[in-house]
Amino acid sequence: xxxxxxxxxxxxxxxxxxxxxxxxxxYNAYADRWxxxxxxxxAAETIVAKPYSSEDFIVxxxxxxxxxxxxxxxxxxxxxxxxxxxARSDDEPSMMAEIAQDAIAKALAQAGLDGSDVxxxxxxxxxxxxxxxxxxxxxxxxxxxxxxAFDMNVACSSATFGIQLAADMIKSGSVRAAVVxxxxxxxxxxxxRDRDCHFIFGDVCTATVLQPATDAKGAHFRVLSTRCATEFxxxxxxxxxxxxxxxxxxxxxxxxxxxxxxxxxxxxxxxxVSQHMADHMADEGLVATDLKRLWLHQxxxxxxxxxxxxxxxxxxxxxxxxxxxxxxANTSSAGSIIAFSQYSDDLVAGDxxxxxxxxxxYSVGSVVVERA
Ligand code: COA
Numbered sequence: 001x002x003x004x005x006x007x008x009x010x011x012x013x014x015x016x017x018x019x020x021x022x023x024x025x026x027y028n029a030y031a032d033r034w035x036x037x038x039x040x041x042x043a044a045e046t047i048v049a050k051p052y053s054s055e056d057f058i059v060x061x062x063x064x065x066x067x068x069x070x071x072x073x074x075x076x077x078x079x080x081x082x083x084x085x086x087a088r089s090d091d092e093p094s095m096m097a098e099i100a101q102d103a104i105a106k107a108l109a110q111a112g113l114d115g116s117d118v119x120x121x122x123x124x125x126x127x128x129x130x131x132x133x134x135x136x137x138x139x140x141x142x143x144x145x146x147x148x149a150f151d152m153n154v155a156c157s158s159a160t161f162g163i164q165l166a167a168d169m170i171k172s173g174s175v176r177a178a179v180v181x182x183x184x185x186x187x188x189x190x191x192x193r194d195r196d197c198h199f200i201f202g203d204v205c206t207a208t209v210l211q212p213a214t215d216a217k218g219a220h221f222r223v224l225s226t227r228c229a230t231e232f233x234x235x236x237x238x239x240x241x242x243x244x245x246x247x248x249x250x251x252x253x254x255x256x257x258x259x260x261x262x263x264x265x266x267x268x269x270x271x272x273v274s275q276h277m278a279d280h281m282a283d284e285g286l287v288a289t290d291l292k293r294l295w296l297h298q299x300x301x302x303x304x305x306x307x308x309x310x311x312x313x314x315x316x317x318x319x320x321x322x323x324x325x326x327x328x329a330n331t332s333s334a335g336s337i338i339a340f341s342q343y344s345d346d347l348v349a350g351d352x353x354x355x356x357x358x359x360x361x362y363s364v365g366s367v368v369v370e371r372a
Pocket of ligand 1: 052053054057058061062156195196197199236260261262263265266299300330332359360
């Protein structure tokens with residue numbers, strides 16, 4: 001059975017950024033307007049006034065300083081608070097397919113491949129632009145790939161679950177060159193009017209190329225083993241779906257956007273992920289000193305510091321567990337892949353590391369890789 005390898009990775013970074021200062025100013029202006037519009041009910045104490053958000057809170061609670069978005073003006077408009085995306089005709093590339101093409105081009109260039117070499121495209125993301133045709137099939141067409149393509153959604157673990165699927169298909173011999181692409185336009189399903197989470201997300205797209213290790217043309221990462229796990233929880237939830245379309249109105253969209261009970265997520269996901277990684281390592285005969293790098297899901301700096309310490313048995317050294325969330329915020333399934341793509345070139349043959357994502361479901365996916 002061939003060993004699968006990650007032979008390329010790429011990141012599309014959107015053109016616009018929103019700093020915490022810009023975000024908080026827009027949110028507070030929105031809160032002022034909402035409070036003014038509801039002044040009588042607030043005075044009568046039938047509803048509670050919206051309190052201000054703060055930059056200091058955001059950095060202290062999450063480590064996030066800025067985020068990239070596809071369109072910032074709509075998000076920062078206090079009368080709107082969601083992005084303005086131009087409606088595209090069915091003859092134009094869809095938005096997810098367009099950013100996917102950019103990330104895939106970078107990943108394929110690193111692998112030394114052309115789109116026509118690809119025979120599997122998995123579009124793995126936490127939200128899909130439409131029900132069908134699968135966005136992955138459109139991407140397959142745009143890059144000139146053969147074979148087949150399909151969409152999948154495991155929320156923040158979509159990328160690692162996609163990598164497991166692609167690696168398994170390569171090992172079985174059913175495909176020879178796979179692309180797993182993660183177009184995360186989180187700004188479209190984020191609730192920018194909710195102070196408790198308005199700072200969390202950003203947009204991005206990542207892509208990885210997987211092939212049999214024997215086909216690799218340059219430096220690559222052998223996929224030594226993968227492990228996926230899920231456990232049902234309502235603590236991160238988004239109710240948008242085709243059965244909810246009758247409720248698709250501005251004032252009634254809250255439960256069709258991202259919702260979470262952040263404190264519970266924090267408490268429940270940390271032990272789940274730490275144990276998952278410990279079990280995966282033990283089954284692979286790996287101990288902490290075997291690992292040169294951890295590329296973790298990028299949701300919260302404190303969370304990552306905790307997981308790193310649990311896995312390594314000590315505080316991670318600088319660079320050993322790179323965080324990108326200060327610049328990108330939480331980019332859902334793409335976070336660990338951005339970290340991997342931007343902080344893996346310096347590893348040398350034989351160095352091992354783990355890519356690990358976690359999130360809604362709950363879901364946890366880990367991929368043990370070795371530089372070759
Ligand atoms: N500005 C100022 N204050 C804020 C605020 C904001 N933007 N948001 C919340 N607060 C307040 C709260 O009202 C609360 O006040 P209180 O103590 O008077 O009730 C206080 O700050 C603490 O709020 P809390 O929600 O408990 O913050 P936290 O320390 O748990 O941090 C998260 C919030 C979301 C950053 C954190 O819970 C987290 O990262 N959780 C995991 C998220 C995750 O991984 N989700 C998966 C997504 S895919």
